[in-house]
Amino acid sequence: MAPKPKSSNELAIDRTALADQRTLMAANRTLMAWVRTGLSLISFGFTIYKFLQAAQLEAQAEGASLAVMRDPRRAGLFLIGFGVASLILGCIEYFQTVKRSTGKVPVRKEMSFSFVVALVLGLFGLYLLISIATGAEIF
Numbered sequence: 001m002a003p004k005p006k007s008s009n010e011l012a013i014d015r016t017a018l019a020d021q022r023t024l025m026a027a028n029r030t031l032m033a034w035v036r037t038g039l040s041l042i043s044f045g046f047t048i049y050k051f052l053q054a055a056q057l058e059a060q061a062e063g064a065s066l067a068v069m070r071d072p073r074r075a076g077l078f079l080i081g082f083g084v085a086s087l088i089l090g091c092i093e094y095f096q097t098v099k100r101s102t103g104k105v106p107v108r109k110e111m112s113f114s115f116v117v118a119l120v121l122g123l124f125g126l127y128l129l130i131s132i133a134t135g136a137e138i139f
Contacts, residue, residue, distance in 0.1 A: 020101055023097065023101040024098065024101060026097075027093075027094050027097040027098055027101070028094075028112050028114050030090070030093065030094070030097070031090050031091070031093075031094040031112070031114045031115060031118060032114045032117075033090075034086055034087060034089070034090025034091075034093070034094075034118065035087065035090065035114060035117055035118045035121060037083075037086050037090075038083040038084065038086040038087035038090065038118070038121060038122070038125065039083070039121055040083070041079050041080070041082050041083030041086060042079070042080050042083035042084065042121070042124070042125040042128065044079055045075070045076045045077070045078065045079025045080035045081075045082075045083060045128075046076060046080060046128055046132075048072070048075050048076055048079060049072050049073065049075065049076025049077075049080075049132060050076075051072075052071065052072030052075060052076075053072045053073075055072075056071075056072055073132060073133075076132055077129060077132055077133060080125055080128050080129045080132070081129055083125050084122055084125040084126055084129060087118050087121060087122040087125065088122060090118060091115065091118050091119070091122070094115060094118075
């Protein structure tokens with residue numbers, strides 16, 4: 001005996017649920033792209049800062065005077081700050097997309113691993129930003 005075909009209402013409900021799942025997966029992929037961008041900016045900013053700082057110290061040791069002592073710090077702070085800002089904006093976009101899709105703010109059990117990674121990297125980037133800005137560098 002052939003299975004009973006689904007009614008049009010049942011098919012619409014199934015398709016709507018699948019569309020919501022695709023939207024949530026797309027939001028996660030977009031957040032992961034923001035995480036990659038933010039991580040790249042933060043790591044590139046820190047690397048530029050350390051490289052320029054080492055070059056500046058080497059130039060000072062050789063007796064050359066550099067006109068601006070804060071250039072490595074400014075370049076690193078700009079890139080790290082831009083990376084942290086991109087992570088924050090990515091998280092905001094994620095929450096807005098999930099809220100539009102589901103009609104509610106995501107609760108703890110609905111949060112994705114990519115959101116947790118974005119949060120941890122954002123906090124680490126903020127730590128780097130503050131430590132370089134205050135001069136209390138640990139690295």
